[in-house]
Amino acid sequence: MFLKIVRGPQSFEKLMTVNNRLCSTFKEACFAYGLLNDDTEWTHAISEASVSIGPQLQHWEFLSEDVLHKKRKLFNYPNSELTSEQLQNYCLREIQELLNRNGRSLSEFQDLPLPDPKLLTNMDNRLVRETLDYDMKKSKLEHQQLHSLLNPEQYLIYEEVIESVHDKQKGNFYFVYGPRGTGKTFSYKTIISRLRSERMIVLVVASSGIASLLLPGVRIVHSRFVIPLELLENTIPNLKCLNYIILKRKPKADNNFKHV
Numbered sequence: 001m002f003l004k005i006v007r008g009p010q011s012f013e014k015l016m017t018v019n020n021r022l023c024s025t026f027k028e029a030c031f032a033y034g035l036l037n038d039d040t041e042w043t044h045a046i047s048e049a050s051v052s053i054g055p056q057l058q059h060w061e062f063l064s065e066d067v068l069h070k071k072r073k074l075f076n077y078p079n080s081e082l083t084s085e086q087l088q089n090y091c092l093r094e095i096q097e098l099l100n101r102n103g104r105s106l107s108e109f110q111d112l113p114l115p116d117p118k119l120l121t122n123m124d125n126r127l128v129r130e131t132l133d134y135d136m137k138k139s140k141l142e143h144q145q146l147h148s149l150l151n152p153e154q155y156l157i158y159e160e161v162i163e164s165v166h167d168k169q170k171g172n173f174y175f176v177y178g179p180r181g182t183g184k185t186f187s188y189k190t191i192i193s194r195l196r197s198e199r200m201i202v203l204v205v206a207s208s209g210i211a212s213l214l215l216p217g218v219r220i221v222h223s224r225f226v227i228p229l230e231l232l233e234n235t236i237p238n239l240k241c242l243n244y245i246i247l248k249r250k251p252k253a254d255n256n257f258k259h260v
């Protein structure tokens with residue numbers, strides 16, 4: 001590069017002499033010729049951004065800015081959201097891959113945590129991704145609206161179920177029954193919107209095609225869980241990662257559901 005700027009140099013000293021001053025290194029000469037800039041501009045930009053973004057945004061969210069966009073594109077679920085924990089994990093995994101490509105590893109850096117494989121596996125699960133593909137803000141608004149309309153009986157059901165979901169020790173089955181048009185589906189919708197506004201995983205299934213028309217995003221139970229028409233105890237799949245399952249209409253010959 002110097003040869004393009006310095007005409008007819010006969011020695012390295014001549015190359016490193018800028019405005020009659022001999023620079024001690026080639027790097028110093030580069031700065032003097034204006035060929036290099038230091039990192040001050042970048043440092044300022046990053047500091048400014050971190051101040052303007054403010055404390056509400058975690059460092060991880062700032063670092064992993066495009067992770068969510070990439071995952072939405074990859075999984076083809078435009079509304080899916082990632083928690084701060086999941087963002088951190090995906091970000092750590094990307095750093096790990098970059099380091100591995102250069103023969104290094106995250107474990108060499110004591111200040112950095114390692115990605116949690118459990119969280120990554122959950123998000124890479126199609127069923128979990130599908131159940132998280134909803135708009136949390138919309139669910140919150142919907143919940144506010146529905147909750148304000150609940151009648152006293154619906155409110156009791158709502159409170160009981162929500163308490164059971166929040167209390168991890170409980171994990172109950174509930175079967176809500178009542179004559180047609182008494183507001184069962186309305187209660188389910190209120191519960192679903194509340195849990196989804198809290199970013200919980202809710203799976204909505206129905207025992208028949210007609211019942212499935214009444215709730216959003218619902219699937220027929222046998223198709224969703226790939227189970228035989230006759231339910232047996234050992235045919236229930238492993239659903240540990242789910243927070244709540246809503247079943248519209250109880251299967252006729254099934255005694256595994258408790259009435260409340």
Ligand SMILES: Nc1ncnc2c1ncn2[C@@H]1O[C@H](COP(=O)(O)OP(=O)(O)OP(=O)(O)O)[C@@H](O)[C@H]1O
Nearest residue numbers: 149150151154178179180181182183184185186187
């Ligand atoms: N608290 C409420 N406030 C306003 N509208 C309500 C309320 N509860 C129910 N509804 C309305 O009443 C109608 C019947 O309610 P819903 O569909 O929930 O009944 P259901 O018990 O599920 O009926 P079915 O057993 O036939 O499925 C719906 O239009 C619903 O929006």
